[in-house]
Amino acid sequence: MLSRRTFIKAGLLGGIALGAGGVWYGATRESAPAGHLPGSTRAMFAAITPVILAGSLDEGNGPVERVVDGVERAVAGLSAAAQSELGELFGLLGFYPARLLLTGIGDWRLATRAEIEAFLDGWRLHRIALMQGAYAALHDLVLGAWYAQPESWETIGYPGPPEVK
Amino acid sequence: MTIRDPMGDGIAAGWKVLDASLPDAPRALEADVVIVGSGAGGGIAAEILTAAGLEVILVEEGPLKSTRDFRMREAEAYPHLYQESAARKTRDKAINILQGRCVGGSTTVNWASSFRTPASTLAFWRERFGLADYTPEALQPWFEMVERRLNIGPWQRAPNTNNTLMRTGATTLGIPVGEIRRNVRDCWNLGYCGMGCPTGAKQSMLVTTIPSALGRGAMLIHRLRAERLVTAGTRIDALECVAMEADGVHPRPIRWTLRARHFVLAAGAIGTPALLLRSKLPDPHGLTGARTFLHPTVVAAGRFAKAVHGHAGAPQSLYSDHFLEQLPIDGPLGFKLEVPPLHPVLFSTTLQGFGDEHAASMREFTHTHAQLALLRDGFHPQSHGGRVALRADGTPLLDYPLNEPIWEAAARALLAMAEIQFAAGALSVQAVHEQCRGYTSWPQAKEGIARLPMKPLLTRVVSAHVMGGAAMGASEATGLTAPDGTLRGVDNVSVFDGSVFPTSIGANPQLSVYAVAARNASILTSRMTGKPAPPLA
Ligand SMILES: Cc1cc2nc3c(=O)[nH]c(=O)nc-3n(C[C@H](O)[C@H](O)[C@H](O)COP(=O)(O)OP(=O)(O)OC[C@H]3O[C@@H](n4cnc5c(N)ncnc54)[C@H](O)[C@@H]3O)c2cc1C
Ligand code: SF4
Numbered sequence: 001m002l003s004r005r006t007f008i009k010a011g012l013l014g015g016i017a018l019g020a021g022g023v024w025y026g027a028t029r030e031s032a033p034a035g036h037l038p039g040s041t042r043a044m045f046a047a048i049t050p051v052i053l054a055g056s057l058d059e060g061n062g063p064v065e066r067v068v069d070g071v072e073r074a075v076a077g078l079s080a081a082a083q084s085e086l087g088e089l090f091g092l093l094g095f096y097p098a099r100l101l102l103t104g105i106g107d108w109r110l111a112t113r114a115e116i117e118a119f120l121d122g123w124r125l126h127r128i129a130l131m132q133g134a135y136a137a138l139h140d141l142v143l144g145a146w147y148a149q150p151e152s153w154e155t156i157g158y159p160g161p162p163e164v165k
Numbered sequence: 166m167t168i169r170d171p172m173g174d175g176i177a178a179g180w181k182v183l184d185a186s187l188p189d190a191p192r193a194l195e196a197d198v199v200i201v202g203s204g205a206g207g208g209i210a211a212e213i214l215t216a217a218g219l220e221v222i223l224v225e226e227g228p229l230k231s232t233r234d235f236r237m238r239e240a241e242a243y244p245h246l247y248q249e250s251a252a253r254k255t256r257d258k259a260i261n262i263l264q265g266r267c268v269g270g271s272t273t274v275n276w277a278s279s280f281r282t283p284a285s286t287l288a289f290w291r292e293r294f295g296l297a298d299y300t301p302e303a304l305q306p307w308f309e310m311v312e313r314r315l316n317i318g319p320w321q322r323a324p325n326t327n328n329t330l331m332r333t334g335a336t337t338l339g340i341p342v343g344e345i346r347r348n349v350r351d352c353w354n355l356g357y358c359g360m361g362c363p364t365g366a367k368q369s370m371l372v373t374t375i376p377s378a379l380g381r382g383a384m385l386i387h388r389l390r391a392e393r394l395v396t397a398g399t400r401i402d403a404l405e406c407v408a409m410e411a412d413g414v415h416p417r418p419i420r421w422t423l424r425a426r427h428f429v430l431a432a433g434a435i436g437t438p439a440l441l442l443r444s445k446l447p448d449p450h451g452l453t454g455a456r457t458f459l460h461p462t463v464v465a466a467g468r469f470a471k472a473v474h475g476h477a478g479a480p481q482s483l484y485s486d487h488f489l490e491q492l493p494i495d496g497p498l499g500f501k502l503e504v505p506p507l508h509p510v511l512f513s514t515t516l517q518g519f520g521d522e523h524a525a526s527m528r529e530f531t532h533t534h535a536q537l538a539l540l541r542d543g544f545h546p547q548s549h550g551g552r553v554a555l556r557a558d559g560t561p562l563l564d565y566p567l568n569e570p571i572w573e574a575a576a577r578a579l580l581a582m583a584e585i586q587f588a589a590g591a592l593s594v595q596a597v598h599e600q601c602r603g604y605t606s607w608p609q610a611k612e613g614i615a616r617l618p619m620k621p622l623l624t625r626v627v628s629a630h631v632m633g634g635a636a637m638g639a640s641e642a643t644g645l646t647a648p649d650g651t652l653r654g655v656d657n658v659s660v661f662d663g664s665v666f667p668t669s670i671g672a673n674p675q676l677s678v679y680a681v682a683a684r685n686a687s688i689l690t691s692r693m694t695g696k697p698a699p700p701l702a
Contacts, residue, residue, distance in 0.1 A: 053524070055521040055525065056527060073240075076412070078249060079250075081556050081562075124599055125600070125623075129259075133257070139519060147510050147512075147513040152509065153509060157530060157531040158476065158509055161237030162237075164353070164355070164364060
């Protein structure tokens with residue numbers, strides 16, 4: 001688990017990095033075809049999805065993949081400005097030094113649930129608004145992508161839309 | 166039961182409807198009047214102008230979707246029908262804004278609640294903004310005309326459980342509750358108004374004024390974004406537009422030029438001021454985009470032993486103005502209480518937290534009753550609302566700092582809603598706030614809510630009511646637009662949408678937009694034709 005101090009430090013540096021438009025990591029940023037997320041971003045979502053949806057999502061990779069696909073579709077529908085801001089955030093989270101600094105996580109595939117929870121909780125209540133906003137974006141994208149899918153509805157008793165004929 | 170799809174039928178019959186995402190060549194067109202935006206204000210204006218025989222082109226940034234396209238799925242509705250996929254945010258991301266972006270504008274996705282502009286709001290406008298003609302008596306014929314046109318009347322069915330629980334709790338506490346009138350005809354009571362009405366029952370612009378304008382020969386161009394007005398002296402000569410890709414996100418490198426004798430701006434609050442800012446028109450007092458109001462809204466969710474099914478049934482049928490009427494209009498902010506429809510995506514993303522905590526709340530989805538408190542912004546001396554600015558790509562961004570008067574009212578509102586929910590028998594109540602873990606009794610909630618820090622991004626704040634930014638006023642110093650909606654400083658532009666309001670409305674705004682647009686479009690029509698304007702159908 002990360003200590004509170006690490007977060008404060010990371011937040012400060014992270015704030016600067018995000019605020020500067022992420023110029024310094026730009027060179028290493030992966031690109032992906034329009035409407036798709038780079039592999040490193042998909043890996044990040046694949047890691048945080050089971051944590052954000054703990055208690056709702058069944059174990060197994062199938063639903064996680066479908067949530068990540070849903071995130072990809074949702075991002076493609078956002079404004080160009082929001083997509084480019086998210087691109088910066090995803091770029092940072094896919095770039096090892098920035099990720100380590102901001103989240104304490106080295107490799108998404110090796111991160112434990114506790115580590116991911118700690119980073120999400122740290123951002124959620126962070127004193128820097130940028131970090132809180134970044135948490136909110138991850139929160140909305142993952143939850144929205146899951147609860148948009150009929151397979152999630154049975155877990156909450158939602159019968160789905162009625163038939164209109 | 167009836168299903169109405171006048172747009173689908175009309176297109177089959179050869180109405181002039183163009184989709185700008187298709188052609189690959191630039192276009193130039195001309196009409197008497199070009200209307201930007203096909204929502205509440207644009208729709209009403211289109212019907213009145215065409216009824217007087219004027220030739221109209223209606224420009225809409227969003228796509229044309231109508232009755233038969235609406236499948237009641239959030240995954241389709243938000244990206245197709247809403248600005249920024251229903252995720253439009255203020256600059257600091259502390260407020261999520263819902264606005265329509267499709268033919269029919271926000272009326273295609275709104276919840277059908279219909280209130281006349283409160284008399285106290287009009288009195289404030291007369292006193293502070295010199296809008297002397299805005300009395301309830303003078304506006305009455307306009308309200309009556311649009312109420313007739315849109316079949317606005319009492320809701321004939323029983324309120325759903327989500328609404329009833331608010332009444333149960335409020336009544337127990339001696340808080341009066343009123344019934345909401347709705348603009349529906351043969352409503353199936355489904356509850357999916359926010360995803361486009363699949364039966365055509367909701368009397369949005371999509372099934373009323375726009376079909377009637379198109380039936381009279383108007384042209385509708387959708388997926389076309391109005392970019393800037395081009396001046397020639399004190400006149401606007403043309404409107405430059407850019408075609409949008411079918412995804413609704415990216416502009417295409419294809420420009421359209423539209424010429425007209427008169428230009429009506431009805432791109433909605435945020436949208437209209439943004440168009441004016443891009444056009445760089447004279448604005449000596451810096452009023453463009455200033456004083457944009459939102460009815461900042463806070464949310465409380467109560468869990469009940471019995472099933473609520475907040476997704477089903479007319480979304481809003483009951484309200485309480487008790488907390489609007491307690492204090493002077495320019496004192497601590499009052500708030501209107503209503504309930505929202507509960508659908509999985511909107512609810513899960515609004516709800517705080519993640520993991521087991523969030524999943525546990527979601528398991529209670531069908532047993533959840535939620536309330537909204539709409540804060541009346543723009544009257545308190547420190548409630549200045551927000552300001553619209555442009556991003557580098559020319560798209561708008563609203564900066565709305567949430568300040569002390571808002572937070573003071575937000576805390577009061579969360580308390581009021583929790584008390585009502587417990588009085589209605591809630592097993593537990595959650596204030597939608599990152600630090601609230603839920604309360605199991607009113608005393609616990611009372612103490613807990615008082616300790617929640619009222620801060621941006623901790624307290625969830627949302628809005629579906631964007632108003633102002635091109636306010637009417639009697640003087641040049643207070644009104645970017647004159648009391649009849651004409652834009653000051655140029656000869657041939659009018660603003661007929663929610664951006665002309667000098668404060669928030671203090672009630673759901675659609676009927677205010679309709680009535681003021683009907684009044685001002687009629688004044689314009691008689692000026693252009695030399696004859697009295699014909700009434701709405
Ligand atoms: C989910 C939701 C629920 C609501 N529920 C209610 C309710 O129950 N009762 C109520 O009274 N009010 C409700 N409202 C609010 C109400 O619908 C709006 O206040 C009203 O429709 C505003 O009218 P308008 O003409 O100002 O703008 P809109 O109706 O929003 O129309 C503006 C149109 O302009 C288009 N546009 C914007 N920029 C451009 C551009 N550059 N070029 C071309 N087109 C452009 C937009 O795409 C949009 O279609 C709700 C709103 C939402 C989003
Ligand atoms: S409740 Fe709303 S969506 Fe359903 S039929 Fe009535 S107006 Fe249409």
